[in-house]
Amino acid sequence: MRTLLIGTGGREHALALALAADPSVTELICAPGNPGMAEVARCVPVDITDNDAIAALAVESGADLVVIGPEAPLVAGAADAVRAKGIAVFGPSRAAAALEGSKEFAKRVMSDAGVPTARAHACSTPEEAAAALDEFGPPYVVKDDGLAAGKGVVVTSSREEALAHAAACERVVIEEFLDGPEVSLFVVTDGTTAVPLLPAQDFKRVGDDDEGPNTGGMGAYTPLPWAGDDLVGTIMRTVAEPTLAEMAARGNPFVGVLYCGLALTADGPRVIEFNCRFGDPEIQAVLSLLETPLGSLLWAAARGELAAVPALKWREGNAVTVVIASENYPGTPVTGRVITGADGVPGVLHAGTARDESGALVSAGGRVLCCTAAGADLAAARSAAYGLVGGVGLEGSRYRTDIALKASLG
Numbered sequence: 001m002r003t004l005l006i007g008t009g010g011r012e013h014a015l016a017l018a019l020a021a022d023p024s025v026t027e028l029i030c031a032p033g034n035p036g037m038a039e040v041a042r043c044v045p046v047d048i049t050d051n052d053a054i055a056a057l058a059v060e061s062g063a064d065l066v067v068i069g070p071e072a073p074l075v076a077g078a079a080d081a082v083r084a085k086g087i088a089v090f091g092p093s094r095a096a097a098a099l100e101g102s103k104e105f106a107k108r109v110m111s112d113a114g115v116p117t118a119r120a121h122a123c124s125t126p127e128e129a130a131a132a133l134d135e136f137g138p139p140y141v142v143k144d145d146g147l148a149a150g151k152g153v154v155v156t157s158s159r160e161e162a163l164a165h166a167a168a169c170e171r172v173v174i175e176e177f178l179d180g181p182e183v184s185l186f187v188v189t190d191g192t193t194a195v196p197l198l199p200a201q202d203f204k205r206v207g208d209d210d211e212g213p214n215t216g217g218m219g220a221y222t223p224l225p226w227a228g229d230d231l232v233g234t235i236m237r238t239v240a241e242p243t244l245a246e247m248a249a250r251g252n253p254f255v256g257v258l259y260c261g262l263a264l265t266a267d268g269p270r271v272i273e274f275n276c277r278f279g280d281p282e283i284q285a286v287l288s289l290l291e292t293p294l295g296s297l298l299w300a301a302a303r304g305e306l307a308a309v310p311a312l313k314w315r316e317g318n319a320v321t322v323v324i325a326s327e328n329y330p331g332t333p334v335t336g337r338v339i340t341g342a343d344g345v346p347g348v349l350h351a352g353t354a355r356d357e358s359g360a361l362v363s364a365g366g367r368v369l370c371c372t373a374a375g376a377d378l379a380a381a382r383s384a385a386y387g388l389v390g391g392v393g394l395e396g397s398r399y400r401t402d403i404a405l406k407a408s409l410g
Contacts, residue, residue: 002027003295004061005041006048006078007069008034010323010351010370011280015069015294016041017349018287022295029061035343035361036350048073051081058082065090065299068256071147071277075101079256088302095252097276099243100259103145103173106274113246115239117271120175129166132174133159141178143273145171153214178263178270183224184282185232185260187240188297191253193306194240195297196232198222198289198314200282201407206330208402215330216367219403220282221320221378222289226407227264235260235269243274255301284349284372285319320381320404321372322389326352327396329366337363340393347372347388363394378408 003025005016013036019025020040031054033043044061047053048070055078058066066082068074068091077094091097098105104122109115121132122145133140140162144152146169154165155177166172186197200222206212224231239260247254259275287294291313300309326333335352339361342348349372352365369392373384382404389399 001025001064001295001299002029002062004029004031004058004063004066005069006031006046006054006066006073008032008048009070009280010349010367011278011283012069013037013349013351014284014287014370014372015067015278018290018294019067022293024293024299025295029063031057034350035353035355036348039344048078049076051076051078054078055081055085058087059085063087065295065302067091067298069277071097071100071275074256074276075147088299090256090298090302092254092256092276093252096247096254096256099247099254099274100276101147103143103273104171107173109243109246110271113242115242115271116268118175118178120173122171122173123166124171126163126167129163129172129174133162136174136176139177141175142166143173143175144169145173155214178265178272180263180265181226182272183227183231183235183262183264183269184220184279185235185240185262186278186283186286187236187258187260188301188306189244189254189256189258190301190304190306191244191248191255192304194236194244194258195306195309195312196236196240197312198286199224199227199232200286202279202282203400203403206325206398206400208400213330215325217279217281217323218325218400219320219322220285221318221381221404221407222282222285223318224407225378225410231264231269235262239269239271280351281321281323281370284321284370288319288372288374289315289317291315315374317374317376318378318381319372319374320378320385321370322385322399322403323351323367324369324371324389324392324394324397324399325367326363326365326394327398329398333363333366334396335363335365337395339363339368341391342369345388345391347385348392368394368397378404382408
């Protein structure tokens with residue numbers, strides 16, 4: 001099975017490693033890829049904002065399966081363009097990807113499906129925003145209605161900061177704050193059958209003890225030792241399955257991975273957000289424990305044959321991912337700095353890297369590397385992951401020191 005993977009970040013590097021390890025994947029092509037992905041696949045250029053270019057590459061490369069990693073091309077309709085060429089695609093249509101592309105649309109779907117989530121108002125004017133903030137009170141939750149690379153959400157006790165974020169966005173969704181630990185669950189689906197992966201928890205704030213602004217994610221771990229055995233089943237029954245049924249009833253079945261971001265409140269799981277792709281950095285940790293061949297799983301989902309796939313198999317133990325970010329992230333990152341200790345190191349996944357003219361590995365984004373390791377328990381996985389972090393050199397870089405710390409202490 002010749003597989004074409006679209007994307008260039010840490011999520012795609014994790015996917016590339018898992019796909020390359022699947023015996024059914026005879027050739028792996030990554031577009032545009034990154035230096036880490038080039039170690040396991042043939043990388044070719046493509047403009048991921050150009051649907052026609054992605055579809056043309058799928059045809060030219062003779063791909064049997066196309067896996068689209070990032071949210072932007074999915075929301076723009078890249079999967080539709082490839083499907084129009086008669087090629088199997090793992091990734092939702094433009095209409096289905098609106099679950100991530102518009103927070104307001106996702107709220108409407110959840111309302112119609114009876115899915116538990118926060119009360120919310122969509123706002124386009126300062127007056128509407130002010131009224132919504134007053135209704136819900138602090139902490140204020142203000143979300144850019146569209147895509148914002150994981151940084152479009154402000155959670156603050158400052159009404160001024162909340163109003164400023166609303167003013168900076170064309171349209172926002174303001175909602176009540178959901179109190180409780182957060183959980184990420186990835187659900188692979190062919191539009192009818194749905195298969196959950198391991199639940200994970202990520203760390204959005206840039207600093208230790210959840211201080212500082214939101215980021216795209218500074219680390220993650222899986223599984224969750226504090227979560228009940230019935231957690232995944234509850235999320236599937238109350239969130240994933242009703243949402244997928246609602247999308248199918250609307251004539252837009254969701255094929256790909258539905259990311260369910262939830263808060264475990266006193267009243268049970270409540271949806272914070274949906275994404276239309278694998279979450280980063282949670283998927284790095286989750287895939288490091290997946291024993292079932294990934295290519296075969298995604299192929300079955302893309303072809304509507306997920307019901308025939310045997311139960312997923314997982315390795316024993318735990319996994320932890322720690323993100324190394326550039327100086328000044330999540331603001332404008334300092335890039336172009338030389339990275340040492342990352343080339344060819346198992347577990348060091350490339351997220352924002354490039355080669356300079358001399359061939360040296362350099363930083364090329366906000367989140368640069370994702371150091372991922374497994375262990376017999378969380379403490380061992382943390383130790384191994386931070387051991388990888390310690391082997392990397394990048395001037396001015398930053399990372400959190402408390403990823404999975406509380407969970408590892410019981």
